[in-house]
Amino acid sequence: MGVTDEQIQALTFYRHSKLFNDKEKAVLLHAERMTRGAAAMREGSLEELAKHFTPEQIVELTLMVCAANFTNRFNDALQAEPDLG
Numbered sequence: 001m002g003v004t005d006e007q008i009q010a011l012t013f014y015r016h017s018k019l020f021n022d023k024e025k026a027v028l029l030h031a032e033r034m035t036r037g038a039a040a041m042r043e044g045s046l047e048e049l050a051k052h053f054t055p056e057q058i059v060e061l062t063l064m065v066c067a068a069n070f071t072n073r074f075n076d077a078l079q080a081e082p083d084l085g
Contacts, residue, residue, distance in 0.1 A: 030049055
């Protein structure tokens with residue numbers, strides 16, 4: 001399991017791509033909305049996620065997106081280069 005090179009290349013157009021299933025598209029849309037402006041989340045924006053995940057899983061997913069966004073903003077602010085090991 002994992003993400004294929006083809007999926008990575010198709011991320012920009014994930015909504016219309018057949019490389020992602022409905023569950024994956026719901027996750028990507030949630031992450032995109034949170035990244036672009038979580039304060040502006042529309043009512044009902046969690047409904048698509050709720051078709052695929054329990055409330056507990058949605059909380060965990062949201063926490064992971066928040067952690068990734070925090071890390072990116074922190075590193076960007078310090079102009080830190082990632083250690084790719």
